[in-house]
Amino acid sequence: DHFVRLVHAWETHGHPQEQVCPQCLANLEEAAALYQGDFLEGFGLRDSVEYDDWAFFQAEGLRQAFASALARLVHGHSAQGNAEAALPHARRWLALDPLHEPAHRQLMQLYARTGQRSAALRQYAECVRILDEELGLRPAEETTALYEQIRTTPPGVVEGMELPVRATPRRHNLPAQATPFIGREEELAEMSTLLQDPACR
DSSP states (O other), X not given: OHHHHHHHXXXXXXXXXXXOOHHHHHHHHHHHHHOOSSTTTTOOOTTOHHXXXXXXXXXXXXXXXXXXXXXXXXXXXXXXXXXXXXHHHXXXXXXXXXXXXXXXXXXXXXXXXXXOHHHHHHHHHHHHHHHHHHHSOOOOXXXXXXXXXHHHSOHHHHTTOOOOOOOOOOOOSSOOOSSOOTTOHHHHHHHHHHHTOTTOO
């Protein structure tokens, strides 16, 4: 309950969502420190489908709240020019969902801003590898363009570059979409078939 209150405390601050004030940062830092693992991780009840469904959605809702808190922390610290403080939050954000390209881009930007150009380029290579292995896809043009910008900028200049910082996404109650469904006709057809099967959970 305390975690949820901290994550949503910004709603009472009277400023736009994309703005992260010092009190927001303090609340979100505390919330991130509280989150040490998924809700009831490792606990289950034998032969209880109802419990499994309830626990899954509780855990998923809290994971999404945590991801949102990390994204806001990265955005807030970056907007204040404190890339070093944003880095650990960006790493945790990506660890939640290694297929989430915006998190890869944020980490690339932060590595570049803190003078870790090689780490930024390695992060792109990791993004390429995991998207290929897990989804058979290439990174988005935006990700590749950022890689090229970092790669072609001299090492001594990249730390001072104004790399684009994505605004915090608008809040909604839908699950996070790691990558779009464009060009995935086979997967969509398979999902449609599964959804029509009453026995499919």
